[in-house]
Amino acid sequence: MRSLTGSLTSCCVYAAIITAGLAAGRAGANMIGPPQVFTIANQKVGDGDHLADATISFSLSNGQLTVSLDNTSSMHAANELIRSVSFKLFNSSRAITATGQLTALHNGRQEKINKNGSYTFSSVTLGGLADPWRIRRNSSAYILGTGGAKDMVIAPPVGNAYRANKTIDGNPRHNPFLADTPTFNMQLCGINSVTQVRDVMVGFGTGSLNVPASETSIPEPAAAALLAVGGLVLLLKRKRSR
Numbered sequence: 001m002r003s004l005t006g007s008l009t010s011c012c013v014y015a016a017i018i019t020a021g022l023a024a025g026r027a028g029a030n031m032i033g034p035p036q037v038f039t040i041a042n043q044k045v046g047d048g049d050h051l052a053d054a055t056i057s058f059s060l061s062n063g064q065l066t067v068s069l070d071n072t073s074s075m076h077a078a079n080e081l082i083r084s085v086s087f088k089l090f091n092s093s094r095a096i097t098a099t100g101q102l103t104a105l106h107n108g109r110q111e112k113i114n115k116n117g118s119y120t121f122s123s124v125t126l127g128g129l130a131d132p133w134r135i136r137r138n139s140s141a142y143i144l145g146t147g148g149a150k151d152m153v154i155a156p157p158v159g160n161a162y163r164a165n166k167t168i169d170g171n172p173r174h175n176p177f178l179a180d181t182p183t184f185n186m187q188l189c190g191i192n193s194v195t196q197v198r199d200v201m202v203g204f205g206t207g208s209l210n211v212p213a214s215e216t217s218i219p220e221p222a223a224a225a226l227l228a229v230g231g232l233v234l235l236l237k238r239k240r241s242r
Contacts, residue, residue: 035059035066036057037056038055038213038214038216039055040052040053045204045209049076050073050076050077052071052073052079052204053072054069054071054082055072056069060192060197062192063100063187063189064185065186066183067085067183068182068183069085069181074155074158075154075155078168078206079167079207080155081153081154081177081204082153082202083204083206084143084144084203085200085201085203086199086201087142088140088198089188089191091195097190100186100188100189101187102135102184102185102186104185105125105126105182105184106183107182108178108179108181108182108183109179109180110130110178111177111179112175112176112177113162113164113175115170116161116170117164130151131151132146133184134147141199145203150176150177151177154177
């Protein structure tokens, strides 16, 4: 009887730990979790001689989506500028349709580049963009992008100046640019913290070129909680076997 009682007690303890872990996972689903990060590395984006690099981060919570655009290319020409990001939203395996609008732009600055490659910065708001960015939906994806050739996202300079061609240095068609990892906030009814971003495509230059981005793996909060629970269960089993 004593052995049976001990076994039942152990099972109750393990069950309590597992329940607590699952509850923590569910509670985490109502909070902002780690961002989903997508990258592009050494991709051809036009002339084939110069390659583009970028990191796109998505953070989701109930009704809110934040997208950060980080162009890390070694700038040579306008085909390396980021003009848009397209993506799809899923709850589990089901694609969802969310409605909403952009609400703010922060972190990024507007940058004007002169003919000699020197540049100047100025602060900018969502409403102050020369070519406004918008969020829209086509038949299969959401598209966050600029409405024109200006205010595309540019990578940092090399040293104290750009070493680019005339499509960037002093080009009035593209000036001003967006720099310093511009981050867009938006309200999207229908999403929550367990909504997943998939099928990310990054648009470069002024043409129709879209490059697929690869996701960087980040453990989900619920998965991390279950891993922690598993570790605690193993520790308890070891203690009882001694």
